[in-house]
Amino acid sequence: MLTVDAPRARSYTDRRNELAAASVPDISAALQKMATQVRLSDLEMINRAKLGHIGGDFSVTDILATLYGAVLNVDPADPTAPERDRFILSKGHCAGALYATLAHCGFFPEPELKSFAQNLSALNGHPNRNKVPGVETNTGPLGHGFPIAVGHAIAAKLQGSPRRTFVVMGDGEMQEGSNWEAAMTASHYQLGNLTAIVDRNRLQQGARTEDTKQLEPFTDKWVAFGFEVREIDGHDYAQLLDALKRPSSTGKPVAVVANTTKGKGVSFMQDRAEWHHKVPSDEQVQEAIKELTR
């Protein structure tokens, strides 16, 4: 099990406290900075490991930055505190983005990122809660995170706890039937403490979602399943902050359909199916760094 980077965890907590009173533009600027660092770390990890899922990592990065930078009630120095908010990355293949985010917050030392996908590393290609602090459940096979989030939200409700549960799914992942089983349960139990986020980048492993198995009318599906639906631009921090911070106004569980771009931030990767898990060449890495830091 990796352990906390204490100085970084302290500065994370201090920064969160500062941002709590900041204006939305100031918070957005801070989140953008954090997201850029996460993307750069992830790029370096994938370049070193010569594997990873860079397209989905970059589409979900702004969601992760917003959650960890301004929304989740978590303490990297006490990652199993019973009253922490829970975050589950159901699209576990985007572990690279999650690891970079967790390291950025101090859940474990950033140099550990160099071990990503190396033999015997704690940082497997998919996250393991028994090795990586901050990971709530071992995901990888799709359609697992949402039911677990529902179970946690039921537990919080039974305990009368105000803690919240967030889960991020890929849009292609919504083809898994287990997610719709979970959606029915969340709605039946009126889990207003649950926020289900879909990283709607419109691409799955090999093709567009709509050409593979159509998801549209997507928000209508969520409405029909009994959710309070918020459709947003998943790279706009003001919209992300609002959609993720604001509690349910109806008592229904919240679904955030975050329209995103796969490979966001790097022009030659954006919205291209092959960057689902393509590894950039050294030249492409340099080009990507230039674009991300521009």
Added chain:
Amino acid sequence: MTQAPTKPVTYDCRKAFAQTLIELARRDERIVAVCNDSVGSSNLNGFRDEFPDRLINVGIAEQDLVGVGAGLANGGMIPFVSAAGPFLTGRALEQIKADVAYSNTHVVLCGQSPGMAYGELGPTHHSIEDLAWTRAVAGLKIAVPADPAETESALRWAAANPGPIYLRIGRYPVPSVNPQDVQFQPGRSVTLTDGDDLTIIATGTLVSRALDAARALRSEGVTARVINMASIEPLDTEAVLTAARQTRGVITAEEATTTGGLGAAVANVLVQNQPVPMRILGINREFAPTGTASFLLEHFGLTADGIAAAARDLLRAEHRDGRR
């Protein structure tokens, strides 16, 4: 002079399951029951009446069922996830692997009406593959209690000890076979009768039949050691190896497929450490024909007569081959 044996009193282990779960829940508010429209078949009506909020019914949705269980555990609850064995282990096997075992959560998986208890409902509703499937999953303990007292003890153990476990909760009526104070412990078996000629290692419904077989063999001058192996994973390897050293062969008997359950587990230990003649009784890669649970047990030779016949066969072959 032989006397017709009186029919022993038999019990449905689901009653012990339901009663024990209520008692545990009274003392520990973290305990919740999670089911898939199986309130009745899991005997959870009493639990629901007493703890309506703590019975979570996800409807007919087994993947959700196990995932919700893992989430409840993450939130500090102790979920007893209860569903008919075939659907729990078959439909949700990947959730059992990833969400429960690999994630190492305190989820108690309760496979109701296992084996061929659903008889005439047919192979879709039989849970004979569950032991093979769950044995293939690392970190998951597997328990097959043989009678109500052992069912109760296994439930208490599972509530008190964090970590993933699969319990088979028997529906087929069984007599009491263990001492009343039996204490279920993973990796520990109970030797019910001593014997020097051969060993019968049985689990669940087959334990009482193994005892009946041992009685029949004794009248022929053959003494059989009967071991109740309620803990399939981890296995009581010490008891298995001791039996192999002290007797002339080992018979295993289970209401499950022979490709991966108790027999396979025992063979795995013996063949690598103390090879002895073995007979593995169970269902050999066949879907059952139509029939009652009782008929099907007979059909597959999972009876006292079937076990005794296997014993005679083993001893005859062993004698012929002149091993001793």
